[in-house]
Amino acid sequence: MASSQELAAKVLMEFEETEKPLKEVFQKVCKKHGIRDYQIMASIYHYAFETVKNIIAIDFLLERTLKGDVTLKKLPPIVRNILRIAVFELKFERNSSPLVTDLAVKVVKRNVSRRAANFVNAVLHQIDKTDLNNLVKNTNWVKRLSILTSHPEWFVRKLENIMGREETEKFLRANNEIRVTWLRVNTLKISVEKAIRKLEKENIIVEEDKDFPEVLKIIKAEKPVVTSSLHKRNEVFIQDKGSVAVVHALTPEPGDIILDACAAPGMKTTLIAQHMENKGKIIAVDISPRRIQLLKKMVKSAGVKIAYPILGDSAKLKIKNISKILIDAPCSSSGVLQSNPDIKVTLTPKRVKRLSLFQKIILQNMLEVLEESGILIYATCSVLPEEGEGQIDAFFNKVKLETPKILGTKGYSNFKCATFVKRLFPHIHDTSGFFISKMLKN
Ligand SMILES: C[S@@+](CC[C@H](N)C(=O)[O-])C[C@H]1O[C@@H](n2cnc3c(N)ncnc32)[C@H](O)[C@@H]1O
Structure with missing residues (x-):
């Protein structure tokens, strides 16, 4: 079976081609490949979403490493996107596997050619040795933040004018952090107290919100909330x-x-x-x-x-x-x-x-x-x-x-x-x- 990284590359290829929402193309690719296991789906989702989250930085690193008239755009889609995912793992994943490069090379060898695989190997070894912060340290503030937080330059410049540098940087950095998951209890079906107790029984620990009585903050969940009986019965919704x-x-x-x-x-x-x-x-x-x-x-x-x-x-x-x-x-x-x-x-x-x-x-x-x-x-x-x-x-x-x-x-x-x-x-x-x-x- 294809690895999560290879399937995530397919999600990115479909996204590039259609520009449809990533969540939609992710579902489509999982369905096409018969993936129903939650853990495998979570892993594919992780690689695809985290790579897109860091896409400007990743593409910047890749473009800087490619030689001659080879550009990211000219590469076959599978090579381009396997490279992107591998760069995400090498540069942004906290505990990335030592086998990142080997895995990417294998996928490209199987899908394209031995020559393309050697190329991927060389590019990834080069990027592994590169320090992104060092590369951008002499660029202007807007461009640097655009690359480091992966937001379009025009957007960074606009926010700088509206909210100033400090707030802009905090906002852009927060966009790349893990967000709080909020639940809204559907009081047409269940009381807040009962929902908390039932969630706890399913090992989902929540905290009541100080602003809105029907809102709960997820503190710890041993499984995705969407798999809980409460979510399935529409007793709770994931709602910001x-x-x-x-x-x-x-x-x-x-x-x-x-x-x-x-x-x-x-x-x-x-x-x-x-x-x-x-x-x-x-x-x-x-x-x-x-x-x-x-x-x-x-x-x-x-x-x-x-x-x-x-x-x-x-x-x-x-x-x-x-x-x-x-x-x-x-x-x-x-x-x-x-x-x-x-x-x-x-x-x-x-x-x-x-x-x-x-x-x-x-x-x-x-x-x-x-x-x-x-x-x-x-x-x-x-x-x-x-x-x-x-x-x-x-x-x-x-x-x-x-x-x-x-x-x-x-x-x-x-x-x-x-x-x-x-x-x-x-x-x-x-x-x-x-x-x-x-x-x-x-
Ligand atoms: C931000 S979403 C609404 C989300 C929704 N209120 C909720 O909480 O689930 C905006 C919606 O506006 C709809 N929309 C866009 N133009 C519209 C129009 N001229 N008249 C009515 N709906 C429109 C879109 O189809 C979309 O569903």
Whole structure:
């Protein structure tokens, strides 16, 4: 059978070719190769995700080592990606095996040729002797941080201008660290106390969160939480604390009529229903037919009885009598790089610009839909101001802003709305990066 490294290289090849989310291509490759064993899957996942997390540094080391007119791009995909994984192991893995190079050589010999294998052997021996910190010590701050933390240069430069060097470095470094896993107890199915006891019985040790009563922090787990009976029964969900904070900002109450404008796959819809104790109505809109199916499934399995899924466009939707709206807007996801490192590769200024235009038209229309003195929460899992403060400032004189009563720091200081909005960061709050704002219609 192929090694985890070889299968991880196949995941990276598929990712390069399709640019589809890494989690999706990982599932596809495992399915294609008939991998169902959790330990093997975890190992493939580890190599693929950790390599992508460090991809800019890895490619920099490789490009510096290749000679003549050989470039990384010109190499056969299997060679390029086996090299990447081996460099990850040599340079970033804590206890890497002494057989890293031998294994990579073997895979290339079997898949390509003896000559290619000799080439891989030479490149890896050279990189093993190279000190990355030394190589970048004379480059400018932006480029150095871009390489050392593997984030695109334009992104590092932008954050430097917004939050300064110290915060930028802390944020970028946090993206590469192991994140806290948060659980949200589905109180429609189980009490928090009972969930804690049941998790403990399955050797998953948790701690209650100080900010939100339904949130638990995983302290120790002997097996993946997704394999626990509670997760299988939808009694607990893996949900970032920042995502929970968005729902708390909305203050859903039993009997409310709420419009969840970008609802799929339904993580927040189901939490809203929980806060409403399954009393009232949630109109859950999403533009994606595939994702609305996921929402329907999630709503049903979570025991939610008050959600009405609608396939629709919130930039155009006309509907009356809505006093609370949640816009969990489509965004660059630049706040979730800890859990989705592949976004580092696909994130571009052009994409951010396109998404901020969508956000603007959804926000514009939803403010029209909202009843007089109604509440609108606009949130994104982005750290970029175009998808946060910039959107709110455009409506600064047209709505009343109210600071959401949740944890978080204030917004970026050179925006009018800064003191009225909240930001969450992995290096400060142990959450994904979130922007959360609350508007009242005059
Ligand atoms: C950040 S995700 C929402 C996540 C969801 N609220 C949750 O907690 O599970 C953004 C969603 O917006 C949807 N979307 C994008 N443009 C939209 C539009 N014009 N109208 C409605 N939904 C839209 C996407 O399909 C995507 O599912």
